[in-house]
Amino acid sequence: MGKDEFRGKGRALRVTRSIHFSTSLRYWLDDLSEQENRKRFGQDADRHGHNYRLEITVQGEPDADTGMVINLSQIKEVAEREIMSRFDHKDLNLDTEYFTRIPPTPENFASLIFSLLDQALPEGLLDRVRLHQSADLYVDVLRSQS
Amino acid sequence: MIYLTRRYSLAAAHVLAQPSFSADENDRIFGKCANPGGHGHDYGFEVSVTGPLDEETGQIIAPGLLDEIFEEAVARRFSHRLLNEEVPFGSLVPTAENIARVCSAALAETVENRSTARLAQLRVTETPRNFVEHGELV
Numbered sequence: 001m002g003k004d005e006f007r008g009k010g011r012a013l014r015v016t017r018s019i020h021f022s023t024s025l026r027y028w029l030d031d032l033s034e035q036e037n038r039k040r041f042g043q044d045a046d047r048h049g050h051n052y053r054l055e056i057t058v059q060g061e062p063d064a065d066t067g068m069v070i071n072l073s074q075i076k077e078v079a080e081r082e083i084m085s086r087f088d089h090k091d092l093n094l095d096t097e098y099f100t101r102i103p104p105t106p107e108n109f110a111s112l113i114f115s116l117l118d119q120a121l122p123e124g125l126l127d128r129v130r131l132h133q134s135a136d137l138y139v140d141v142l143r144s145q146s
Numbered sequence: 147m148i149y150l151t152r153r154y155s156l157a158a159a160h161v162l163a164q165p166s167f168s169a170d171e172n173d174r175i176f177g178k179c180a181n182p183g184g185h186g187h188d189y190g191f192e193v194s195v196t197g198p199l200d201e202e203t204g205q206i207i208a209p210g211l212l213d214e215i216f217e218e219a220v221a222r223r224f225s226h227r228l229l230n231e232e233v234p235f236g237s238l239v240p241t242a243e244n245i246a247r248v249c250s251a252a253l254a255e256t257v258e259n260r261s262t263a264r265l266a267q268l269r270v271t272e273t274p275r276n277f278v279e280h281g282e283l284v
Contacts, residue, residue: 027204040202105204107148136153137209140194140283144147 012059014127017075019056021088024049027103028093041103047091050133054083056117059127070125082116106131106139114141149266149283150206151194154216156225159186160240163230184228189245190271191220193253194283197263207263215260219252242272246280 026048027041037045056079060069086096092104102108110131118126124143132138162179163172172180179185193216197206224232229240238244246268254265267281 103204105199107150107199107206108204111148138151140147140149140151142147142149 012061012127013069014057014059015069015072016055016057017072017079019054019079019083020051021054021084022049022051023087023090023092025092025099025104027105029103030100044103052087053132054079054113055128055130055132056126057128057130058121058125060125070122075121078117078120082120083113086116106133106137110139110141118143147196148199148206149194149196150209150212150263151192151267152209152212152216154191154193154213154221155188156191156221157186157188158224158227158229159184160229160235161185162239162241164239165237184230187272190269190277191216191249192267192269192271193265194267194269194281195257195261195263196266197261200262207257207261211261212257215253215256219256220249223252224249242270242276242278245272246270246278250280 024047026046027044028037032040056075058070058075062069090096092099092109098104098112099108110129113131114126114129117129126143128140128142130138130140161182161184162176163182164175167175169180169182193212195207195212199206224245229235229245234248235244238248249270250265250268253268257263257265265281267279267283269277269279271277
């Protein structure tokens with residue numbers, strides 16, 4: 001196979017920036033009793049915390065003049081405003097309104113992060129977020145292919 | 147699409163040699179990996195599943211259940227074993243490629259039987275320098 005047949009040829013480039021933040025949480029729904037919360041969520045119903053690592057991946061063609069898909073300082077600025085200021089050293093249950101009716105599982109948290117970033121970035125630019133909750137667990141949210 | 151990935155590891159021994167080939171032929175193809183006494187690796191596994199979020203728990207799968215599935219489908223069979231002596235290896239050489247195919251088939255079946263999720267991808271890391279992926283997640 002020659003290099004012209006490289007599978008990625010003609011596809012958009014992907015660029016990723018990582019951020020870290022530390023957050024406390026518990027899986028707890030206000031509509032349920034304490035007993036029901038504990039039965040459904042086990043030890044996750046107790047307050048605990050994670051060092052989250054988030055990979056933000058955008059896709060596109062590099063600008064002919066700047067050679068950049070997007071200026072990484074713009075991603076940094078959006079990440080600071082949409083993610084860090086909301087979640088870093090905060091409590092997902094007490095300091096945000098997103099998790100009263102759904103628990104802050106990594107699936108739900110990563111979906112929320114995808115939609116916050118997607119609304120703040122130029123349309124269609126965000127390709128994926130990967131949220132690492134610990135060294136051995138992460139969640140990917142990919143833009144739907146439709 | 148949402149994918150949940152868990153990482154696992156296990157230690158196992160293997161010999162890269164095709165039993166129907168001569169020793170010289172195996173040396174030529176597999177090099178030092180054909181050493182009849184074997185060698186081993188700390189294999190890393192990244193198991194990615196996808197599926198609907200459970201309405202009550204907000205999860206694709208409970209991480210503890212995925213741990214049980216990995217134990218049953220992979221770790222119990224292959225951890226601290228000489229892979230060449232374990233089914234279905236033997237004439238099927240236990241390369242990282244074949245380990246990925248065998249383990250992804252077993253994981254896919256067990257995930258399907260025991261949860262509402264499905265296996266999306268398996269990555270098998272053999273050394274810090276090489277890994278094999280089988281699945282749809284890029």
